[in-house]
Amino acid sequence: MAELKRLSDSRDLTRIERIGAHSHIRGLGLDSSLEARDASEGMIGQQPARRAAGLILQLIRQGKIAGRAVLLAGQPGTGKTALAMGIAKSLGAETPFASVAASELFSLNLSKTEALTQAFRRAIGVRIKEEAEIIEGEVVEISIDRPVSAAAAGSFTPSGVAAAGKTGRLTLKTTDMETVYELGGKMIEALGKEKVQSGDVIALDKASGKVTKLGRSIGRSRDYDAVGPHTKFVKCPEGELQKRKEVVHCVTLHEIDVINSRTQGFLALFTGDTGEIRAEVRDQIDTKVAEWREEGKAEIVPGVLFIDEVHMLDIECFSFLNRALENDMAPILVIATNRGITSIRGTNYRSPHGIPPDFLDRLLIITTQPYTEDDIWKILDIRCDEEDVEMSADAKVLLTKIGVETSLRYAIHLITSAALACQKRKGKIVEMEDISRVYQLFLDVKRSTQYLMEYQSQYMFNEVPGEAGGDDAMQS
C-alpha cells in the first residue's frame, strides 16, 4: 500500500511541475552552430550566457570537462536557474542531473559533507551493459487452456503444469515471421501481471523469463479498445523474433549505494530518507564499479550537479567541493549565486560571491544580464501560454511595465492572481483592470519596504533608535 501511495504522490508532483516556475524551459534554444536563437525552447534573450552554456553542454556531451565547475553569476531573476534547467533538459535522459539548494544541505538531518556526497553521487551515472537472449515481437494472440487433466497435459512442459496447472499458447509476430510459443504457468502469470494483450509489443528475456511491455503496436492504434493518455505506440519489430541484444541499464552511483546499504533498503529511494551511508559500502561499490569498467561491462557517465544559492555554503563545504572535483568520476558542477562581494560563511573574510578565491579560480564564470523591456514582454507572454491564461495586449503591456519597474518574478506572479481576479468578475480575458487590481492587492519589494519605513514603529523588533514598540510588543 505504501508503495502505491508513493506512486500516486509522484504522479501528482509531475502535474504540479507542469506549471512550475521553469516548466516553460525545454532547452537552451540554440541552433546547430550553438548560436542562441532569439526565442526558442522557452528561452528568451540572455544570448551571451546561453551561448556560453551551449559550449559547456557540448563539452559535457563529449565527456571533456568532467570534474570542472561553472559559476552562473548575476542579479536576482536574471535566469540563472532557468539556464541550469535549459542545460538539464538538453542533456537527455541518460545523463544524470541532480539539483540542490545550498541551504537544503544545512536543514537535512545528515552531516553537510554526507549530503554533498549523496548529491555528487546522484550526479554520476553508471551504464551497465548486458548481453541478453530475447524474444521480441507483437502479440497476435494469447490463448489460455482451461485446467487440463494430467493425461492431456502430456505434451506440455511438466514444470509449467506443476507451477499453476495452466497452459496456453502465445502467438508473436514480426514484420517477417510469426511463431506460436507454448506457455507454462509461470509465463502465463508473468504475462498476466504485465496485463499483456494482443496488439502489445513485448520483449521476453529468455534467461530470466522477464516480460517487458514496450508499447502498443502502431498498426493497432485505431482499434476501438480504450487506450490511456500514457500509451506509447511503437513499430512492430522487424526480422527474427529471437535476437541477442545488448541491454543497457542506467543507474546512478547513489542508487547503487542505497540499494546496497543494508540499513536503508531500496525503498529509501522513493522516500528520499536515505540516512548516512557508510564509507565502507561506498568503497566496496567503487571497487566493484571499477572492476566492471575494466571488464568493459560498465561505463561511468559524469552528469551535472547544480547547486543553487552557492553563497550559503560554508568554508568546509567549499574545501569538500575542491577535493571532490579531483575524483576521476566527478560530475560537472554548475553553481549559481546572486551575491556580490560578501563574507564567506563560517569566516570573517569577504570575497566575490562569498566564494573562497582558490575555489573561484577553478570556475568558468558565466554572467547573466538584466532583461530589456522587450525580453520581459516575451517571457511574460510565454508564461501566460504556460499557465493557460488569456491576456489582452494592453494588459500585457501594463504587466511588462510593472515588470520593468519592480521585478520579472513579481510580474510573473501577478499572472496567476490576475487570472483569478478575472475569473471572479466572470471575464474570459485578463484585462488591465485585473492587473491593476492585483497590483494594488499584492505589494512588490519596493512598495513593501516603503510601507515598512512609514509604519515600522508599529512592528516588533524595529530598529529605529529610541522606539520601544518592539520590546513592548514582546512583553505583552
Ligand SMILES: Nc1ncnc2c1ncn2[C@@H]1O[C@H](COP(=O)(O)OP(=O)(O)OP(=O)(O)O)[C@@H](O)[C@H]1O
Ligand atoms: N531567458 C529566459 N527565458 C525564459 N524564461 C526566463 C528566462 N530567464 C528567466 N526566466 C524565468 O524567470 C523566472 C526567474 O528566473 P530565475 O529563477 O531563473 O532567476 P535566477 O537568476 O535564478 O534568480 P535568483 O538569483 O533569485 O535565484 C523563472 O520563472 C524563469 O523560468
